[in-house]
Amino acid sequence: MTHIDTVADLRAWRRTAGRVVFVPTMGALHEGHAALVREARRLAGADGRVAVSIFVNPLQFGPGEDLDRYPRTLDADLALCAEAGADRVFAPPVEEVYFSDRSIQITESRLSRVLCGASRPGHFDGVCTVVAKLFNLVQPDDAVFGKKDYQQLAILRRLVRDLDIPVQLHGLDTVREPDGLALSSRNRYLSPEERAQAPALQASLQLASEACRRGFREAGTLLSLVREHLAARAPLGRIDYAALVDRHTLEAQAQANADSLLALAVFFGGARLIDNLELD
Ligand code: PAF
Secondary structure (H helix, E strand, C coil), X not given: CEEECCHHHHHHHHHHCCCEEEEEECCCCCHHHHHHHHHHHHHHCCCCEEEEEECCCHHHCCCCCCCCCCCCCHHHHHHHXXXXXXXXXXXXXXXXXXCCXXXXXXCCCCHHHCHHHHHCCCHHHHHHHHHHHHHHHHCCCEEEEECCCHXXXXXXXXXXXXXCCCCEEEEECCCECCXXXXXXXXXXXXXXXXXXXXXXXHHHHHHHHHHHHCCXXXXXXXXXXXXXXXXXXXXXXXXXXEEEEECCCCCECCECCCCEEEEEEEEECCEEEEXXXXXX
């Protein structure tokens, strides 16, 4: 597996690559990313190629967010990509991606107003802009994203729909620790006490999902179950949001239906953990 850091080399590779399945990342890769690369490998088949990008995108970090502290672990990331079946890793410096006098950016004006977007203004515009650019550079046939960042995936589905970008998106289920905690590069910021309480996020969503299956479909009831469970099992956590939304539009729902998503964000100290669950 070779690692490329210039647009010229990427374009040269792309011309000969045939079908390409793409996994965009910001590095600090863990087993969750390995699962995305393995899924890309499966989708690409024997003749297709798997490309991974590693780029910490400054446009999606707000002032005071962790851009400078964001972990950079390129050597370990390259080893993980090779092991999981990637053919090429594109890991460009910022100057290779953004012109210093750039003046065009994508704006998403509906789905990014809620959930994580409500407290991170501009974040999803930065995500849309870099993903559109990466799609133009890599020109993949398919791209794989994790469902842990469910809002991101829903917004990127809009991006390719609204801008007619010919890339098929695939969402992959969240990879978890044995106790249910969703893998995240931000888990490393948790103290041992916080780490012990963090599985309560998924457990609280499962509890609401079971209640939903038993016929309790009102948002108020389901979200109370989530809040009560977190208050009891994760007292070090502070809920940012707990919401029942339509999984495509992200609009709040009063009653759960077959398109529902329970979405949750909880602060533990400075670390903000997110999780979600599709209801059936
Ligand atoms: O999910 C991520 O790691 C990033 O938001 C993405 C999609 C690579 C864009 O920078």
